[in-house]
Amino acid sequence: MPDLAQDRMLLPTYEFKQDLIDAIREHAFLVIIGETGSGKTTQIPQYILEEMPEIKKIGVTQPRRIAAITVSKRVSEEQVTSLGKEVGYTIRFDDRTSSTTRLKYMTDGILLREAVQDPMLNQYSVVIVDEAHERTLETDVLFGLLKQTHRLRPDLKILVMSATLDVEKFSDFFDECPIFEIPGRTFPVQIVHHQSMKIQSLKSNFVSTAVETAFYIHTTEKSGDILVFLTGQADIERACQEFGDKCKELNYSRDVKYYEAEYRDDDVRDVAIYPLYASLETMEQRAVFEPARPGKRKVVFATNVAQTSVTIPGIKYVVDSGFVKEKSYDPNTGMDALLVTSISQAAATQRAGRAGRTAPGKAYRLYSSDSYDHMPPDTVPEIQRSSLLSTVLALKRMNIVDILHFEFIDKPDETLVMKALTQLFLLGAIDHNGVITDLGKQMNSFPLSPYLSRVIVSSAIEHECSEEVLTIASVLAGDHDLFRAPSPRQGEDVVAEAEKCKLKLAHHTGDHMTVLNVWRTWRDNDESKRWSRDNWVNHKALVTAKSVRSQLIDIMKDLKLPLVRARRIEIEKSGRKKDGRSRETVREVDAVPILKSFLTGYYTNVANKATGRSVFSHYSPDQHFGEKTSHSSSALVALHLHPLCALSDMFDRNKTKYSQIDWVMYMQVTYTNKAVMKGVSKILLDWVRSGKGHERIRQLASANLNGESAKITSKKRKQLLADDSTPASSAESSDTDAGTGTDAELEEDRKRLRKLEIDKIRERALARRNLN
DNA sequence: GAGCACTGC
Numbered sequence: 106m107p108d109l110a111q112d113r114m115l116l117p118t119y120e121f122k123q124d125l126i127d128a129i130r131e132h133a134f135l136v137i138i139g140e141t142g143s144g145k146t147t148q149i150p151q152y153i154l155e156e157m158p159e160i161k162k163i164g165v166t167q168p169r170r171i172a173a174i175t176v177s178k179r180v181s182e183e184q185v186t187s188l189g190k191e192v193g194y195t196i197r198f199d200d201r202t203s204s205t206t207r208l209k210y211m212t213d214g215i216l217l218r219e220a221v222q223d224p225m226l227n228q229y230s231v232v233i234v235d236e237a238h239e240r241t242l243e244t245d246v247l248f249g250l251l252k253q254t255h256r257l258r259p260d261l262k263i264l265v266m267s268a269t270l271d272v273e274k275f276s277d278f279f280d281e282c283p284i285f286e287i288p289g290r291t292f293p294v295q296i297v298h299h300q301s302m303k304i305q306s307l308k309s310n311f312v313s314t315a316v317e318t319a320f321y322i323h324t325t326e327k328s329g330d331i332l333v334f335l336t337g338q339a340d341i342e343r344a345c346q347e348f349g350d351k352c353k354e355l356n357y358s359r360d361v362k363y364y365e366a367e368y369r370d371d372d373v374r375d376v377a378i379y380p381l382y383a384s385l386e387t388m389e390q391r392a393v394f395e396p397a398r399p400g401k402r403k404v405v406f407a408t409n410v411a412q413t414s415v416t417i418p419g420i421k422y423v424v425d426s427g428f429v430k431e432k433s434y435d436p437n438t439g440m441d442a443l444l445v446t447s448i449s450q451a452a453a454t455q456r457a458g459r460a461g462r463t464a465p466g467k468a469y470r471l472y473s474s475d476s477y478d479h480m481p482p483d484t485v486p487e488i489q490r491s492s493l494l495s496t497v498l499a500l501k502r503m504n505i506v507d508i509l510h511f512e513f514i515d516k517p518d519e520t521l522v523m524k525a526l527t528q529l530f531l532l533g534a535i536d537h538n539g540v541i542t543d544l545g546k547q548m549n550s551f552p553l554s555p556y557l558s559r560v561i562v563s564s565a566i567e568h569e570c571s572e573e574v575l576t577i578a579s580v581l582a583g584d585h586d587l588f589r590a591p592s593p594r595q596g597e598d599v600v601a602e603a604e605k606c607k608l609k610l611a612h613h614t615g616d617h618m619t620v621l622n623v624w625r626t627w628r629d630n631d632e633s634k635r636w637s638r639d640n641w642v643n644h645k646a647l648v649t650a651k652s653v654r655s656q657l658i659d660i661m662k663d664l665k666l667p668l669v670r671a672r673r674i675e676i677e678k679s680g681r682k683k684d685g686r687s688r689e690t691v692r693e694v695d696a697v698p699i700l701k702s703f704l705t706g707y708y709t710n711v712a713n714k715a716t717g718r719s720v721f722s723h724y725s726p727d728q729h730f731g732e733k734t735s736h737s738s739s740a741l742v743a744l745h746l747h748p749l750c751a752l753s754d755m756f757d758r759n760k761t762k763y764s765q766i767d768w769v770m771y772m773q774v775t776y777t778n779k780a781v782m783k784g785v786s787k788i789l790l791d792w793v794r795s796g797k798g799h800e801r802i803r804q805l806a807s808a809n810l811n812g813e814s815a816k817i818t819s820k821k822r823k824q825l826l827a828d829d830s831t832p833a834s835s836a837e838s839s840d841t842d843a844g845t846g847t848d849a850e851l852e853e854d855r856k857r858l859r860k861l862e863i864d865k866i867r868e869r870a871l872a873r874r875n876l877n
Numbered sequence: 878g879a880g881c882a883c884t885g886c
Contacts, residue, residue: 168883168884169883169884170883170884196884196885197884197885197886198885200886212883212884212885213884214883214884214885215884215885215886217884217885218885218886219886221886222886239883241883241884242883242884243883243884243885336881337880337881338879338880338881339879339880382880382881382882383881383882383883384880408881408882409881409882410881410882410883412882413882413883414882414883429881429882430881430882431881431882432881432882443880443881445881487883495885550886551885551886552884552885552886553885582885584880586879586880590878590879590880653885656885656886659886660886663886745878746878747878747879747880748878748879749878749879749880753878775880777879777880781878781879
């Protein structure tokens with residue numbers, strides 16, 4: 106049995122133990138830099154535990170659930186206690202702490218939730234924010250909150266731990282606190298740049314270049330596994346294919362001396378090729394983490410999962426394409442853009458570092474060192490490229506009313522904040538003075554987007570169908586697709602079979618009721634994994650939804666919101682003509698109250714379909730008020746159905762359902778090379794017009810949403826709200842109702858504007874990156 | 878006809 110106590114003394118942090126303790130005693134804030142393997146995450150909290158008996162409780166945050174679990178397990182072993190006693194962890198759905206817990210690892214989201222309950226964080230004497238360099242949305246908000254808490258509770262110790270060297274920003278933010286540097290224990294990585302390649306020209310062919318480079322490494326470098334960073338599933342599958350083809354050629358020519366000579370290391374002629382991205386089934390992923398068999402070289406084509414979330418043992422060579430797929434939220438259109446962009450220097454460093462975990466390594470960058478020099482030093486923090494709806498609501502809940510002047514380490518764009526405030530007002534979560542309402546408080550209790558929370562509340566108190574809505578919301582809350590799509594490689598029969606399964610489960614009103622159908626059929630089949638597999642349903646999505654659902658039920662009970670089953674209605678179905686009679690009545694859940702509930706949250710996400718076309722255009726309710734408000738800017742973006750949507754014509758070869766679509770609501774829209782909606786159901790426009798929320802649009806202009814009293818005049822606010830980057834033509838067209846002009850003319854307009862909008866979105870996404 | 882990565886009382 107290994108001597109854990111002795112191992113601990115061998116870690117780089119050990120020789121700084123006393124200095125660290127002294128520094129923590131002396132200062133309220135401390136920044137600690139420690140590279141991977143320094144032991145900072147496991148050791149420093151233990152030093153405090155052991156050497157500072159006056160400390161009550163230590164909280165350590167991690168950006169990922171897995172890290173919170175594994176680290177706390179390790180530490181409880183080192184402390185020779187069982188997990189959950191002195192040392193424990195808390196993550197969503199899993200609390201392994203008790204009244205005796207003095208060291209608690211948790212996700213940053215948990216601490217954020219706790220801060221809403223108790224802004225003073227009274228249970229903690231020390232709070233440690235780990236992996237601060239990742240700059241997650243939650244960490245950034247915690248920074249601001251912790252600084253505020255410190256003013257009220259000067260005894261609270263706050264430690265920020267980060268891997269990057271560029272931490273002066275953290276220190277500056279926390280009153281220029283001292284920075285402690287702990288040497289890491291990684292191996293040197295030699296960096297090789299493709300000197301004649303500019304990153305701009307690489308963009309069109311980085312996949313093939315990456316494959317060639319990996320192949321070059323395989324044939325010329327000594328043993329050691331290869332990790333190739335690409336951007337997404339499509340890239341990765343193509344790369345695996347191309348690399349495999351190249352290797353086949355090579356094996357075919359084994360007898361030819363020329364090829365033989367290319368091997369520098371005779372032991373690794375054979376390769377095992379692995380794709381790695383998050384949506385891979387767990388089983389398919391597992392093999393990547395096992396060592397390759399002797400004589401084989403592992404070649405892994407991966408997304409950014411491999412940059413932060415998972416570590417693959419044995420990697421000696423890294424190929425860095427220089428690109429990443431990055432999500433950024435556009436407050437003007439309310440759309441998420443998911444675009445391939447070049448990475449930051451910090452990301453490049455992190456990728457290269459993956460080659461030196463167990464031995465000296467080598468990183469091949471597909472771009473020149475000049476291109477590297479021109480990359481932005483840091484990735485834009487998440488808070489500057491996300492919707493701030495939940496964040497702003499949580500801050501308002503903590504009575505932080507003036508969000509625009511909240512102390513963020515990096516301020517989000519004002520448009521981003523104003524958009525969140527506007528939407529929260531439209532949802533009824535804040536009032537005219539920017540103060541949270543009772544409804545807003547209820548909404549904040551749910552671990553969901555404020556849109557979905559609004560829907561749930563409404564289903565309980567207005568539309569009497571919370572049982573069903575809860576189910577649908579639980580599934581939609583996760584971003585797994587409910588159906589799995591077969592790869593075309595599996596053959597036409599399989600594709601057809603999958604489509605048949607989906608058609609069988611699809612509901613004619615769209616995705617919401619389809620979710621309910623799938624859920625109930627899954628329950629009827631004992632929640633069996635086999636049933637999911639056979640019916641091309643994503644089992645994981647349902648299992649996760651099940652725990653979410655029971656969590657939501659607990660919250661409903663706390664809030665005293667009733668759980669009500671939706672009414673059943675009798676529907677006449679034309680059955681088979683067995684005995685000459687063709688009718689049969691069935692009792693079914695009434696879709697109307699359910700869809701109406703969803704509309705209370707998503708009434709600004711409504712689109713209508715151009716006649717005979719597959720394109721939708723966004724509807725702005727204020728068209729009917731004859732005035733233009735901020736959110737009307739997206740009025741003419743062309744929207745497309747995601748192919749997995751129940752209403753997509755993929756399910757309906759005769760396109761009967763499809764042609765009957767007039768108005769729809771959607772839960773989400775993402776722009777990649779066009780704007781694609783997910784979670785789409787048919788609605789009636791009257792439901793929108795008669796909805797409560799609709800009226801709030803009119804009231805918007807006179808509200809002081811940020812809540813800073815009279816600091817911003819209403820004129821100034823209108824300016825802030827107005828989308829001045831929208832082309833004038835689009836602004837005008839959004840004022841005129843779709844009733845004027847012929848269909849053909851409108852279609853022309855839409856086409857033209859769609860192009861403008863798309864260029865704008867791309868431009869803005871890029872501009873935001875370059876700004877920072 | 879489409880899927881970067883995380884997360885939540």
